Amino acid sequence: MQFLSRIEEILLLAxxxxxxxxxxxxxxxxxxxxxxxKWLSGAIYAPLSRLKKNGYVKTKRAQGSTNMxxxxxxxxxxxxxxxxxxxxxxxxNKVMWAEVPDMK
Amino acid sequence: xxxxxxxxxxxWVLSLITDEDMYSSIREDLEYRFVEDLEKKGFLRVKIxxxxxxxxxxxxxxxxxxxxxxxxxxxYIKTAFRNIKRHKGYSFINIFGLATGMTVCLLMLMYVxxxxxxxxxxxxxDRIYRINVDWGKEGSRMKFAGTMPAIAPALNTEIPEVExxxxxxxxxxxxxxxxxxxxxKESQIFHADPEVFDIFSWKFLKGNEAxxxxxPFSAVISQKIAKxxxxxxxxxxxxININDNLYKVTGLLKDFPTNTHxxxxxxxxxxxxxxxxxYPEQPxxxxxxxxxxxxxxxxxxxxxxxxxxxxxxxxxxxxxxxDKMEFIMQPLSDIHWDTESRGDVGVKGNIIYVYLxxxxxxxxxxxxxxxxxxxxxxxxxxxxxxxxxxxxxxANRAQLIRQFLTESLLVATxxxxxxxxxxxxxxxxxxxxxxxxxxxxxxxxQYLYGMVVLMIIIVGxxxxxxxxxxxxKFHPVDIMKKSIMKGSEKLSFRNVLVVLQFxxxxxxxxxxxxxxxxxxxxxxxxxxxxxxxxxxxYLPFTNPQAFHQSPSQREVPRFEE
Numbered sequence: 195m196q197f198l199s200r201i202e203e204i205l206l207l208a209x210x211x212x213x214x215x216x217x218x219x220x221x222x223x224x225x226x227x228x229x230x231x232k233w234l235s236g237a238i239y240a241p242l243s244r245l246k247k248n249g250y251v252k253t254k255r256a257q258g259s260t261n262m263x264x265x266x267x268x269x270x271x272x273x274x275x276x277x278x279x280x281x282x283x284x285x286x287n288k289v290m291w292a293e294v295p296d297m298k
Numbered sequence: 299x300x301x302x303x304x305x306x307x308x309x310w311v312l313s314l315i316t317d318e319d320m321y322s323s324i325r326e327d328l329e330y331r332f333v334e335d336l337e338k339k340g341f342l343r344v345k346i347x348x349x350x351x352x353x354x355x356x357x358x359x360x361x362x363x364x365x366x367x368x369x370x371x372x373x374y375i376k377t378a379f380r381n382i383k384r385h386k387g388y389s390f391i392n393i394f395g396l397a398t399g400m401t402v403c404l405l406m407l408m409y410v411x412x413x414x415x416x417x418x419x420x421x422x423x424d425r426i427y428r429i430n431v432d433w434g435k436e437g438s439r440m441k442f443a444g445t446m447p448a449i450a451p452a453l454n455t456e457i458p459e460v461e462x463x464x465x466x467x468x469x470x471x472x473x474x475x476x477x478x479x480x481x482x483k484e485s486q487i488f489h490a491d492p493e494v495f496d497i498f499s500w501k502f503l504k505g506n507e508a509x510x511x512x513x514p515f516s517a518v519i520s521q522k523i524a525k526x527x528x529x530x531x532x533x534x535x536x537x538i539n540i541n542d543n544l545y546k547v548t549g550l551l552k553d554f555p556t557n558t559h560x561x562x563x564x565x566x567x568x569x570x571x572x573x574x575x576x577y578p579e580q581p582x583x584x585x586x587x588x589x590x591x592x593x594x595x596x597x598x599x600x601x602x603x604x605x606x607x608x609x610x611x612x613x614x615x616x617x618x619x620x621d622k623m624e625f626i627m628q629p630l631s632d633i634h635w636d637t638e639s640r641g642d643v644g645v646k647g648n649i650i651y652v653y654l655x656x657x658x659x660x661x662x663x664x665x666x667x668x669x670x671x672x673x674x675x676x677x678x679x680x681x682x683x684x685x686x687x688x689x690x691x692x693a694n695r696a697q698l699i700r701q702f703l704t705e706s707l708l709v710a711t712x713x714x715x716x717x718x719x720x721x722x723x724x725x726x727x728x729x730x731x732x733x734x735x736x737x738x739x740x741x742x743x744q745y746l747y748g749m750v751v752l753m754i755i756i757v758g759x760x761x762x763x764x765x766x767x768x769x770x771k772f773h774p775v776d777i778m779k780k781s782i783m784k785g786s787e788k789l790s791f792r793n794v795l796v797v798l799q800f801x802x803x804x805x806x807x808x809x810x811x812x813x814x815x816x817x818x819x820x821x822x823x824x825x826x827x828x829x830x831x832x833x834x835x836y837l838p839f840t841n842p843q844a845f846h847q848s849p850s851q852r853e854v855p856r857f858e859e
Contacts, residue, residue: 218323219330236327236351240358243320253319267326268319 399666505549559644706762
């Protein structure tokens with residue numbers, strides 16, 4: 195099993211949470227909300243392109259909605275492979291945390 | 299909501315390293331963030347922040363696409379620093395050599411930039427023209443920068459292709475009386491129509507652009523003049539005594555950059571001339587020191603302005619005049635290079651010097667790169683074990699080339715940092731020796747940043763290309779068997795480099811010595827008189843009869859710079 199890096203995992207989850215509404219700006223803002231960092235959040239684009247290259251997410255050009263410059267907006271969605279990956283990460287985390295019910 | 303568009307350069311860089319979808323997402327994000335930040339912060343801060351964010355986005359993307367992830371990149375940087383540390387002597391010569399070359403190159407490029415950037419800061423610059431005059435009988439024609447004062451008003455009212463036109467009158471030195479009643483000579487005083495501010499993008503700090511030069515006896519001054527005569531006091535509303543007339547200060551201009559032909563330290567209203575009784579009406583046949591500038595309307599033809607102007611000239615003057623007179627429409631960017639027109643203002647440039655400096659700058663940089671190449675390939679045996687191991691564990695040649703290019707880019711960056719320090723130390727002393735003050739001008743610094751980045755990339759690639767190609771070409775078996783002995787490879791390319799490097803160096807050193815001797819000769823040769831106590835003085839027009847009085851009666855005005 196190939197492991198994802200932490201930022202890739204966060205990104206996959208963010209795209210999953212945003213569902214139909216995941217595009218560049220909204221993904222970045224979701225990551226900012228989730229992690230609490232603002233300044234370095236621009237660095238999401240390198241892992242995002244890696245996710246795309248590895249087949250975990252795919253892009254879709256919106257027909258109706260356009261961005262500020264009048265160009266079609268690019269939306270990101272998970273591929274079946276991406277969803278499977280996310281589930282397996284969740285499983286893994288559950289198993290790993292099961293033995294540590296309370297961190298005290 | 300305000301619109302913002304990513305600059306063309308940033309868009310180009312972005313499109314190079316990303317696919318179309320990623321490009322679109324990133325562009326939208328950056329533009330959105332710019333507009334969002336603009337509601338809270340100032341424009342300049344947002345702009346700097348946006349550029350910073352741009353780098354945060356593209357640097358990981360670049361490393362990703364070039365090295366396939368951070369891991370290798372980190373390793374390359376680590377190896378490079380270890381090598382720099384291990385061979386301190388070599389590294390010092392290498393870095394210091396590159397730094398010196400870059401500094402010298404930057405110093406020369408600043409001169410070139412200053413020359414070719416003359417008057418390029420005006421927003422309507424590509425549509426600004428000056429009307430010059432070619433006058434005289436066949437065979438004895440002369441060109442003049444000044445034209446008839448009647449032209450500008452006619453351009454404004456009768457020729458629709460002209461967006462706006464204005465006169466700027468050049469003056470001889472004038473005497474200003476300061477608050478201590480001292481007489482001070484000022485040379486950059488111009489009479490100007492209020493429309494000049496629609497033509498030239500001079501920055502108003504205080505006062506109204508449209509009205510400040512309307513009334514007679516009003517003056518718009520630069521910060522420099524305001525500081526000189528009023529100190530820290532508020533300049534607006536003060537009066538200033540120029541040639542025994544009192545002018546009211548109605549506007550304050552930001553100081554002029556050095557790279558402009560028209561440096562109006564003091565602008566006084568053109569209507570003052572009529573109030574003083576000169577030119578009560580303006581006949582078309584009377585002309586002198588008035589420079590006429592106009593802005594061509596967008597999508598209009600310059601030829602039609604010229605035709606209509608000639609028609610106006612025919613209507614207003616006779617054949618005796620029109621036969622001798624010919625108008626020249628001179629684009630703003632040509633004015634700096636025009637050495638023919640009489641009565642012109644500003645420092646003139648020579649394009650040959652610009653080419654000379656440019657080629658010398660490039661040569662110096664090339665020599666520095668050759669030096670780098672020689673030094674890095676001469677100790678290639680030190681790196682052979684590393685290269686061999688890398689190859690054995692699976693590095694291919696392209697990866698090794700990338701590694702060495704990364705290394706040379708790193709060295710180029712370190713050298714550039716040293717070079718900028720050197721540049722800052724040297725530029726003030728060099729240009730005060732050459733008597734040129736342009737480097738302090740902030741308008742060049744935008745070019746400087748661009749040149750610095752460009753130079754790092756060019757030097758990094760140029761200097762690193764040959765070592766990268768050379769060191770990556772060996773077969774791992776040869777390396778492990780140590781069959782590449784020193785000298786077994788005929789490094790003929792390196793010999794060529796050494797010869798070239800020395801040849802260029804000798805040419806440059808000889809050239810410098812000759813120029814130095816010439817300047818020395820100019821400064822120190824015996825002129826036949828003692829120039830220490832000789833004063834060259836222009837007589838002020840206000841009191842020319844003082845010269846004719848007997849020496850004992852003569853009141854010599856006291857001039858101060």
